[in-house]
Amino acid sequence: MSNNTMKRESEFELVENPDALADRLVGGSEDFVARHKNLLIGIFVAIAAAVVGGFLYYQNQQTKNEEALAAMFQAEYYLEADSLSKALNGDGQNEGFKAVAEEYGSTKAGKLANFYAGVVSLKQGKYQEALNYLEEFKSDDLLLQARAYSLQGDANLELGKKEEAASLYKKAAEHKANDFFSPQYLMKAAVAYEAANQYTEAIEVYDRVITDYPLSPEVNDAKKYKARAEGLAKK
Template sequence: MSKIPFTGKSPQARQQQQVVSSDPLQPAEAYNPEHPLLEDPDALAIRLAESEDFLRRNKNVLLGLAAVVILAVAGAFGYYLWRSSQDEKGQAAMFRAVSYWEADSLQKAMKGDGRNLGLERVASEYSGTAAGNLANFYAGVAALKEGKYKEAVDFLEDFSSDDLLVQARAYALLGDAHLELNQPKEAADFYNKAANHNANEYFSPGYLLKEATARELAKDYDGAITAYDKILNDYPAAAEAGEAKQYKARDEAMAGK
């Protein structure tokens, strides 16, 4: 059997390297270097050569990936700046429309006055900005007042707010629009969402009373009773509690209870 020469790269030499400590006070058998590459110059040189070869062979791919990352970051930053500028323009464009809305000049508020944009165009042209989002709310209320209930639903469904009370109000307005469209079940569901979105003693009882009325129109007397019970149990001191008690008794009779 041939013998493997004993060299610096032989298994015997590497075995010795594993038990020889640079610290003379440390027992040889306990020596176990934490960073073998730093202890073995040959291994470190091989690893560096492999890394250089990998970079050389994949230079184009790595440069392409770096370019993609840079373009993505630049694009995101550019979009943020563009969106911020669009929001400022939208807020400015909406100023006159809101003035007409507050003065109850709903036609000008919605369509504009020939020089200034109306809420409809602000909501469309500045979609995705805070200004466009708020324009949807104003336009939804205006359409509801004008009796354009389907338009009101479309605008209000495109609106969302982090303000819990405002969002609850938007749900209630959607309930009003659906009720006018003779869709009592959908109306009741939105009133329920309004009542339970940041539930409170000031607005929730009124929304629950509307929900009960809508469920009665949908012939859902059990659902109406549930809404009345919530008023009586959760908000007994509310002004709506008296009506809830009276109408609950009537619905129980209608439901044969």
């Protein structure tokens, strides 16, 4: 019997006889496991280590986040009381936002400390420091993140970077755009463009307020300031 004939008969047996197919598959699996035992063990160990490591990291982050929230409690009180230096630097017994941000920066509370530190620095007139803190803040809270972009715009405007400020105000307006805050941020962007003598860009932004947010309180000012910008653009 030729080799080709034997091969066809073997394949026919596998198709017609489920038990023969099962035996072949099981045998093949056993051979594969025997040949690659060390590799498979290594893979399983790596997967287990990754799962355990991920769980421990999550637990550690949760613990650190709670510690950061507790550490920030007194600093928030000082901020509300307008005791800016104590809010930022602490009072000798309690940490301020600066220390919390440095120590717990990888946690949600630590990122929030960066936001507050930016707010305090902005109020103190330390605009570059404020910008540095606010750029470290990242949040999935749509209102806070947009507010952080707007505050970055404020810091840039104070530093004389008018175009950068306008861009950040627009970024704030476009971040999960809403009828309440977005027109406010757009108005700030338009004013920043005017300050940079970029009247065409300012007019475009005023138009966005008028067109996209016709029921907002900012519409009347947008129409008035647009007319002014159009006059300045012709000079």
